[in-house]
Amino acid sequence: MTARVPRPALAIAVVSIGVGALIGLLVYGVKATGRGQTLDDAIAHGRRPAAPAVALPRLEGGARAALADYRGTVVVLNYWASWCTPCRQESPLLERWQRRLAKRGGTVLGVDSLDVTADARAFVREFGLTYPMLRDRDGETQRRFGVSGYPETLVVDRDGRIAALQRGPVDDAFLRRSVLPLLGEAA
Amino acid sequence: MRRRCAVALTAALLLLAPPTSALAATCPRASLPDVEDEVMCLVCGVPLALADAPQAQRERVFISRMVRQCRSKDEIESALVAQYGPRVLALPKATGFRSAAYVVPALVAALTVAGLGLAAARRRRRPRTSPRDDRVSRPALDPLQAARIDAELERYR
Numbered sequence: 336m337t338a339r340v341p342r343p344a345l346a347i348a349v350v351s352i353g354v355g356a357l358i359g360l361l362v363y364g365v366k367a368t369g370r371g372q373t374l375d376d377a378i379a380h381g382r383r384p385a386a387p388a389v390a391l392p393r394l395e396g397g398a399r400a401a402l403a404d405y406r407g408t409v410v411v412l413n414y415w416a417s418w419c420t421p422c423r424q425e426s427p428l429l430e431r432w433q434r435r436l437a438k439r440g441g442t443v444l445g446v447d448s449l450d451v452t453a454d455a456r457a458f459v460r461e462f463g464l465t466y467p468m469l470r471d472r473d474g475e476t477q478r479r480f481g482v483s484g485y486p487e488t489l490v491v492d493r494d495g496r497i498a499a500l501q502r503g504p505v506d507d508a509f510l511r512r513s514v515l516p517l518l519g520e521a522a
Numbered sequence: 523m524r525r526r527c528a529v530a531l532t533a534a535l536l537l538l539a540p541p542t543s544a545l546a547a548t549c550p551r552a553s554l555p556d557v558e559d560e561v562m563c564l565v566c567g568v569p570l571a572l573a574d575a576p577q578a579q580r581e582r583v584f585i586s587r588m589v590r591q592c593r594s595k596d597e598i599e600s601a602l603v604a605q606y607g608p609r610v611l612a613l614p615k616a617t618g619f620r621s622a623a624y625v626v627p628a629l630v631a632a633l634t635v636a637g638l639g640l641a642a643a644r645r646r647r648r649p650r651t652s653p654r655d656d657r658v659s660r661p662a663l664d665p666l667q668a669a670r671i672d673a674e675l676e677r678y679r
Contacts, residue, residue: 360622419576449565450580473606475607
């Protein structure tokens with residue numbers, strides 16, 4: 336003879352499982368789509384996590400380019416958009432640094448994100464930006480770096496590891512402090 | 523002579539230009555508010571109609587430009603997808619985690635229907651008892667206990 340489970344207990348169990356499944360789904364969704372803090376934490380603790388893979392089309396068209404193509408170079412990876420006001424203030428500084436870096440084994444690499452191509456190209460012409468530009472139309476790669484605002488900048492060493500990041504516009508002091516020491520390092 | 527030339531030029535232009543009514547008839551009637559509630563502000567994560575961020579403003583300018591170019595709603599949405607990717611559409615694609623947007627409501631609806639069906643079936647299966655039947659099926663009182671209750675009730679009269 337098998338013991339029968341009382342009906343109210345069965346109903347409570349079914350409802351509990353349903354509620355538990357929904358909460359689990361919610362937690363997974365928040366974790367999967369939310370901004371991760373692991374990168375910021377690692378850098379705050381002096382570690383250099385490997386930069387996530389990035390391969391995107393160039394803003395001016397043509398072949399795709401990858402962050403891995405710049406291995407052996409110090410990369411100042413700058414996420415920007417033409418509609419972002421702080422990006423307008425920051426761009427002339429980045430262009431000045433590009434001229435400095437190009438002679439010393441470094442480069443600024445711009446990633447235009449969530450933008451209209453024509454607007455982004457007009458922005459590049461307006462500020463006379465000469466550094467390479469990639470285009471992340473739907474912001475797919477920026478999530479890997481935890482980028483949630485504009486501009487944000489990550490400094491990648493010659494071994495492809497993230498050495499510093501700035502959530503917000505960079506200034507000359509940040510670039511001096513985080514980029515210059517890396518230029519002296521061997522790959 | 524000059525006047526004749528001007529008249530001839532005007533007449534030629536009028537003949538060459540398409541009639542306004544014909545142009546209006548061939549122009550699909552998409553409007554900014556019509557598109558706004560079906561696309562997202564990607565930076566804010568809310569429908570464009572509710573957003574006021576700089577990126578949303580740029581999106582509106584882009585849509586307005588296309589409306590002026592007489593593009594249909596579908597064409598405008600396709601152009602937005604070409605610029606911003608499929609995430610710009612307010613209706614999420616049924617892939618990856620986003621498929622939960624379709625699966626969860628469908629599952630909840632199916633479970634609700636199943637639950638209601640089960641409850642209805644159980645109710646139908648239960649034997650119907652009228653109040654009189656109920657009285658009949660009640661166990662008879664012990665005579666001693668009945669006498670005691672009667673005595674108790676007498677006291678309140």
